[in-house]
Amino acid sequence: MTAPSIVILTGAGISAESGLGTFRDEGGLWAQHRIEDVATPEGFARNPQLVVDFYNARRTQAAEARPNAAHHALSRLQTEHAGPVTLVTQNVDDLHERGGSVDVIHMHGALNSALCSDCDHRWSAPLEMSVGQSCPNCDQPTARPDIVWFGEIPYQMDRIERALLDADIFVAIGTSGNVYPAAGFVQMARHVGAKTIEMNLDPGENVGLFDDIRSGKASDTVPAWVAELLAR
Numbered sequence: 001m002t003a004p005s006i007v008i009l010t011g012a013g014i015s016a017e018s019g020l021g022t023f024r025d026e027g028g029l030w031a032q033h034r035i036e037d038v039a040t041p042e043g044f045a046r047n048p049q050l051v052v053d054f055y056n057a058r059r060t061q062a063a064e065a066r067p068n069a070a071h072h073a074l075s076r077l078q079t080e081h082a083g084p085v086t087l088v089t090q091n092v093d094d095l096h097e098r099g100g101s102v103d104v105i106h107m108h109g110a111l112n113s114a115l116c117s118d119c120d121h122r123w124s125a126p127l128e129m130s131v132g133q134s135c136p137n138c139d140q141p142t143a144r145p146d147i148v149w150f151g152e153i154p155y156q157m158d159r160i161e162r163a164l165l166d167a168d169i170f171v172a173i174g175t176s177g178n179v180y181p182a183a184g185f186v187q188m189a190r191h192v193g194a195k196t197i198e199m200n201l202d203p204g205e206n207v208g209l210f211d212d213i214r215s216g217k218a219s220d221t222v223p224a225w226v227a228e229l230l231a232r
């Protein structure tokens with residue numbers, strides 16, 4: 001019996017206990033800011049300073065946050081599970097990496113990365129980006145946060161889809177199942193016969209598609225599930 005191939009999708013809920021805000025919970029980021037102002041290419045074109053300030057604030061908060069037990073548990077799974085573990089996150093913080101995870105797929109981009117909207121060059125973002133910052137590759141004043149905004153195409157979708165086609169287990173952690181294509185991953189996993197597990201504080205929009213629902217805080221549910229799986 002070969003060890004199962006596991007695909008994990010995380011959302012803002014896994015970083016909530018590290019003190020980083022989620023988007024759609026009460027008082028969340030989308031209650032404080034209009035998506036169209038801070039998370040679209042049109043918003044950036046209209047008011048780049050507002051957008052740069054928004055991500056500078058989130059980058060500073062993420063730098064001051066610490067990984068929690070859920071991040072560490074996923075790192076333990078990657079280390080100790082004999083089969084493939086593909087970790088996909090919608091989050092733009094680096095708490096998975098600072099919790100010990102490797103090869104994390106940031107499908108919505110990353111706060112610690114900067115992107116040149118002219119030549120597509122990427123480099124490590126300073127803690128505070130500024131409007132009109134020059135690209136170190138093409139020297140144009142076209143630096144932007146390396147975040148996938150609404151209306152843009154998420155990163156590494158080919159790799160994610162290949163992993164889903166081979167999945168024996170698909171786990172969604174701390175995501176409301178509101179945003180596609182991530183919210184559709186569970187359907188792809190079901191299509192290939194994978195066991196599907198949701199770990200969430202509140203049920204996600206697509207909760208009906210999961211075989212196993214583990215309600216509660218990620219810092220409780222994730223370590224418990226990892227210990228259970230590794231003990232098999």
Ligand code: APR
Binds near residue numbers: 011012013175201
């Ligand atoms: N433990 C587990 N789950 C939690 C916790 C916690 N401590 N706190 C909150 N949650 C759950 C909520 O119940 C909710 O289901 O995390 C989920 C957060 O949902 P959202 O705020 O919608 O975040 P997410 O699903 O990651 O959003 C997806 O939307 O705006 C875009 O690009 C943005 O990546 C983001 C995407």
